[in-house]
Amino acid sequence: MKLPSFITRRSSAVAISAAGVLLAGISLEPWGLLIPIVAACICCGWKKGLVMVAAANLLAFGILFYRDGIGAISVTALAVFAATGLGVWLLVHLFRSERFYDRVYDATHPSVEDIPGLGWFAYPDGRLRFLNPAALTFIGVSPEKMREWIDTDDWWTQFVHPDEVDRCVANWRHAMKTGEPILEEQRVRRHDGTYRWFRDTAVASRDERGRITGWYGHTQDIDDQKRAQAALHERERELRLLVDTVPSLISLLTPEGLPYYFNKRFVDWADVESGDAAGGAGRPLTTYTALIHPDDRAEALTRFQESIATGEPLSQKYRLLGKDGEYRWFDSRLQPLRDETGAIIRWYGVNLDVDDEVRSREALRLADERLSRALRAASLSELSVSIAHELNQPLQAVVANAGAFKRWLRADPPNFENASRISEKIIRDAESAAQVLGRIRALFAQASDQRQPVDVNAVITEVCDLATDKLQAANVRLETALDPRLPETTADHVQIEQVVFNLLRNSIEAMQAVDAHSRVLRIATRRLRNDLGSDRLEVEVRDQGPGISDPDRIFEPFYTTKADGMGMGLAICRSIIEGHGGRVRAENVAGGGASVAFMLPVQAVEAIAEDLKLRAGQ
């Protein structure tokens, strides 16, 4: 990077030299060549001056050769010219060196030399005049080397970090042009090749008429400061990045609970104004609380205000409104920051999105509930199958062992040893059968009935919901005629559900034998009252199947018409209904199909008993 003064100096030197050479050529007199030597020595430095001396000697020889011919060249004249050229060069060189040493060693500029740090002094056009010893030591340059740079103004560019050279040169040019002081920071290369940050301050020194007489500069090492600043900045940036990218909504609140900062996620998700934009000014809390779902707001606010008042950390869950108009569940935590005296200086708020979790847990709970209901409803026949299996195993063992026992005794001669060993096994197997029965009894005892007011219509609707799949798969159309004025009865909800489900299933299975379009299942409820004070409700399930071959036996245990049935379902139904003080009945319908119904007293059995007792007392 060349500076303008440098270029003008070079070009003026070239112009003067060219004029001198031209003059010498025209007049055929070598003395004119002294002019380029002087010009080169002054404008381009003494090394280039020496080159120019040699060049001038050659040219002078050429001129003499052309003028006098080879034979008549005056050796003396040539020698005199050469000596004169060298003399001029030496003179200029000596003159300049003397001035330099004056400056350095005669302390003509104590102010520059003695300033702490790196100091320099330049001509008004920017050429270097002087570098203080500290500066020379820092960049690792000898005074001799510096003398070579005197009068050049681009020497320093090689010490400035390449990234900053352009900016520095531009600043320097601007200062040259306007006379404004320079204040800039740049990295400067040390003698060992490492760069350090420096702050450069330079002012123009002016004479009484305001003309610039030179530039004084001071360069201060600010590297440590700069690094610390950069590290600090980086940490701050990282922290901000962390706060903005962490997958939760973060807010800062004043000790009074007014939010004054929201992180980027919060801003993006809820479309609230970031605290930064508002200049940190607290805005009314309502802007934030307005985001809370109306159902959760009152409780959330109460707990929030409580927390602000007492200074206790807060943890609660509520739904927040996103800018897409959807509410999501958040786990909200609030934690105070206290100063050394214990006074709260701010609150940190974090809202963690737990929507998926909350929803899946909810879904799981619902599914679980449905499953357990379905299991309860389906369990009657499955339960009987598994009871049978459980009992079969020990019974089978008893039978087989007894067979072996008999054979060992009948053998000739009888093997009493084997027989007695096997008799032990028979006892053991029989005991295990008894244990199975005990376990089943315990199972039923666990599920002892819990009586509560039951809306039978609701139970039927629920069971029909549950059986939708079954109905569709079996191609059965369901008709319900539920009496809307049906009173509640006191019963075990689950058991009544089981009975209804069982009747429904039996009817569906019974209709598999008939045409698909006539498969209609009808469930009706009604209230039956008579003058004798009897008040009952009836549930009737009617199908269009082939009917019941023996309606009187159908509720007996182990009576079944199904190929793989146990004959337990209706028997259990009957025991449940009778346990509730009701009755079951089954009959064939005139138009084909079967009707199975159960009746329950509207008043609970216990209530009737109470009633009877009261009457007896009267």
Added chain:
Amino acid sequence: MNVAAPITAERPTERPLAILVDDDASVRDAIGELLSSVGIDSVAYASARELLDTKLPDRPGCIVLDVRMPGLSGIDLQDRLLSSGISIPIVFLTGHGDIAMSVQAMKAGAVDFLTKPVRDQNILDAVSAAISADVARRKAEAVSRKAVALYETLTPRERQVLRSVVAGFMNKQIAFELDITEVTVKLHRSSMMKKMHATSITHLLSAWQALPASVRTGES
């Protein structure tokens, strides 16, 4: 089967073995006792997997299999055995009679399908029937193996002659069909009879019957 002297099963009298598979130890044990009281050996496995992991002994016998078992069910085990070419008879025991299941099992070659609790005599009957079926099967297999071994010693020409002889052709007709002289046919025929260990046409026919159908019809 009344097989002539030269072709017989190699080990005609071996003690049969019943293989019991049931997840219930008391049932396994009790059926084992029952079988031992009538002199039938038995080994017991707690699961289908356990049975598949052991090498079945080379003895006539049957498998008494519980249908309902955790892991591989009895029906699954039957499938596995069939697909790996083991045709040992199976007697199924089941806790709860399932018609579809028993039909499937019987179709796949089960000897019997008994519903628990099953009477001791019924088990013994089913097991004995299965064992005698297996003995017969093994005998037939042995005869067939022997016949195949003999058949494989024949030259292609002798095989052609054999085929024609059992089809009832006279030497002359065979000579005409194969386009060779009657003397050559007689030579082939006597060497073939020797190789098949047959002293008469009746012997030769029974050996031919013992050959698997694929051998009898497979070649041209």
